[in-house]
Amino acid sequence: xxxxxxxxxxxxxxxxxxxxxxxxxxxxxxxxxxxxxxxxxxxxxxxxxxxxxxxxxxxxxxxxxxxxxxxxxxxxxxxxxxxxxxxxxxxxxxxxxxxxxxxxxxxxxxxxxxxxxxxxxxxxxxxxxxxxxxxxxxxxxxxxxxxxxxxxxxxxxxxxxxxxxxxxxxxxxxxxxxxxxxxxxxxxxxxxxxxxxxxxxxxxxxxxxxxxxxxxxxxxxxxxxxxxxxxxxxxxxxxxxxxxxxxxxxxxxxxxxxxxxxxxxxxxxxxxxxxxxxxxxxxxxxxxxxxxxxxxxxxxxxxxxxxxxxxxxxxxxxxxxxxxxxxxxx
Numbered sequence: 001x002x003x004x005x006x007x008x009x010x011x012x013x014x015x016x017x018x019x020x021x022x023x024x025x026x027x028x029x030x031x032x033x034x035x036x037x038x039x040x041x042x043x044x045x046x047x048x049x050x051x052x053x054x055x056x057x058x059x060x061x062x063x064x065x066x067x068x069x070x071x072x073x074x075x076x077x078x079x080x081x082x083x084x085x086x087x088x089x090x091x092x093x094x095x096x097x098x099x100x101x102x103x104x105x106x107x108x109x110x111x112x113x114x115x116x117x118x119x120x121x122x123x124x125x126x127x128x129x130x131x132x133x134x135x136x137x138x139x140x141x142x143x144x145x146x147x148x149x150x151x152x153x154x155x156x157x158x159x160x161x162x163x164x165x166x167x168x169x170x171x172x173x174x175x176x177x178x179x180x181x182x183x184x185x186x187x188x189x190x191x192x193x194x195x196x197x198x199x200x201x202x203x204x205x206x207x208x209x210x211x212x213x214x215x216x217x218x219x220x221x222x223x224x225x226x227x228x229x230x231x232x233x234x235x236x237x238x239x240x241x242x243x244x245x246x247x248x249x250x251x252x253x254x255x256x257x258x259x260x261x262x263x264x265x266x267x268x269x270x271x272x273x274x275x276x277x278x279x280x281x282x283x284x285x286x287x288x289x290x291x292x293x294x295x296x297x298x299x300x301x302x303x304x305x306x307x308x309x310x311x312x313x314x315x316x317x318x319x320x321x322x323x324x325x326x327x328x329x330x
Contacts, residue, residue, distance in 0.1 A: 002152055003068075003147075003148070003150050003151070003152040003153075004059040004064060004065075004068055005058070005059065005068075005144065005147040005148045005150065006148060006152070007057055008054065008057045008058050008059070008144055008147075008148060009050070009053045009054050009057045010054065010141060010144060010145060010148070011050040011051045011053070011054045011141065012050065013134075013137070013138045013141055014130045014131060014133075014134040014137055014138060015134070017047065017050075017130065018127050018130070018131075020047070021043075021044060021047055021123075024043070025040060025043075025123075028040045028043055033113075033115050033116065034107055034108070034110070034115050036115075037107050037115040037116060037118065037119040038104055038107055038108065040119055040123075041100050041103060041104050041107070041119060041122055041123075042100075042104070044100060044122075044123060044126060045097060045100050048093055048096055048097065051089060051092075051093055052093060054089075054141075054144075055086065055089060055090060055093075058086065058144065061079070061082075061083060065155045065236070066236040067153065067155055067232060067233065067236040067237055068150075070232045070235075070236055071147065071150060071229075071232065072143070072147065074225055074228045074229060074232060075143050075146050075147065075225070076143050082140060082143065084136075085133075085136040085137070085139060085140045086140060088133050088136050088137070089133070089136070089137055089140070092129055092130060092133050092137070095129055096126045096129055096130070099122060099125050099126055099129070100122060100126065102122075103118055103119070103121065103122035106118050107119065150193075150194070151193070151194055151195060151196045152196070153194065153196055153208065153210065153233075153237070154208060155236075155237055155238070157206060157207065157208045158205060158206075158207045158208070158239060158320040159207070159208050159209075159210060159237050159238065159239030159240070159320075160177075160207060160208070160209045160210070160239055160240050160241075160242060160316055160320070161210045161212060161233055161234055161237060161239055161240070161241045161242070162174050162209065162210065162211050162212060162241075162242050162244065163212050163215070163230060163234055163241050163242070163243050163244070163265055164214065164215070164243055164244035164245065164246075164258070164261065165214050165215060165216065165217070165246070165252070165253050165257070165258060165261060166213070166214025166215075166216070166252075167214065167246070167252055168214070168244045168245065168246040168251075168253075168258075168277055168278075169244055169246065169277040169278060169303045169304065170211055170212065170214070170244055171195070171211050172303040172304050173242070173244065173277070173301075173303040173309075174195065174197055174209050174210075174211040175197075176303055176306065176309060177197075177199060177209060177309065177313060178197025178198055178199050178208075178209035179197040179198050179199065193213070193229065194210060194211070194212060194213075194229055194230075194233055195210070195211040196208055196209070196210055196211075197209045197211070201317055201320075202317075207317070207320065210233055210237070212229070212230035212233050212234065213226045213227060213229055213230045214226075214227070214230070215227045215230050215231065215261055216257075216261075217253070217256075217257040217258075217260045217261050234265060234268060234270065235268055239270075239271075239320065240270075240271045240272075240273060240316050240319045240320055241265060241270050241271065241272045241273065242273050242275050242312070242316060243261075243262050243265055243272050243273065243274050243275065244275050244277045245258050245262070245274065245275065245276045245277060245290050245298070246258070246277055246278055247276045247277070247278060247279060247282055247283060247286050247287040247290060248277075248278035248279075248280075248281040248282060248283055248286075249281055249282075249283045250278070250281065251278075251283060251286055254286075255286055255289035255290045255293060256289075256293075258290060259290060259293040259294075262274060262294075271319055273299065273312075273315065273316060273319070274294055274296060274298040274299070275298055275299045275300075275301055275312060276290065276291075276298050276299070276300045276301070277301055277302065277303055278302060278303075278304070279300045279301060279302050279307060279308070280302040280304075280305050280307060299311065299312045299315070
């Protein structure tokens with residue numbers, strides 16, 4: 001399955017569109033003045049096809065998987081406004097075509113030798129229609145460019161989602177168990193986008209592994225777009241969630257902060273596996289507090305050193321079968 005926005009054709013922004021047309025206008029000739037001006041307006045109509053193609057190739061929002069639909073909402077901040085702007089572009093196109101067709105008829109019937117003036121009036125009116133909605137049109141183009149860059153995630157594949165606060169080792173773990181090669185660094189919020197890797201199980205099934213940006217323990221209204229991308233994956237993709245705790249002496253977060261995030265993740269009614277990472281540099285007090293706050297025995301690993309990964313891997317892949325059967329209603 002492709003990123004549903006991948007095949008969307010991006011048109012130029014409004015000012016780019018007007019500058020491009022004005023640059024080619026003098027090069028358009030004809031057998032007569034009347035023929036030349038009609039050809040110029042027909043070329044303007046042809047240029048509008050790039051916006052028509054954009055609208056026709058943009059996926060229908062109501063048919064999108066919730067994961068991709070929520071991505072529009074995160075990037076745009078307002079899904080309804082995005083829909084309204086798509087509709088506005090459609091109206092701009094329809095009105096522009098009517099203006100062009102009307103002026104072509106006027107030029108054809110003109111007997112006063114005003115063909116050039118009529119052509120210029122038409123172009124000015126079309127540009128005016130576009131410029132009145134420039135902010136809206138340029139905005140949806142910018143959002144769509146970002147949507148096209150999203151990594152492809154197939155909601156139908158068995159999925160492992162790595163979640164937790166920033167800088168707890170999520171990217172390191174993803175790199176160890178899949179083909180993904182996310183950036184790994186020692187400062188928070190290294191991962192700003194969703195990263196995807198894959199592996200093939202012993203029974204020949206492809207599994208996708210998703211590295212999510214870190215989430216902080218704070219109200220949803222205070223979370224930034226980076227955090228919302230992680231929550232979108234956790235909430236809207238079916239699979240097994242590995243929730244990573246940092247129990248090391250280098251941990252940036254208290255036991256309470258990490259447990260609050262873990263419990264918030266569990267409240268989404270997903271299959272969540274608690275995993276204590278960086279066990280090779282354990283902070284005994286932090287470790288004990290987290291253990292006391294958990295309702296199930298966690299796995300203990302060091303993603304960097306490769307400690308405990310085989311046992312965790314076997315457990316999670318066995319859980320994936322149960323999640324898949326549940327989704328299929330078996």
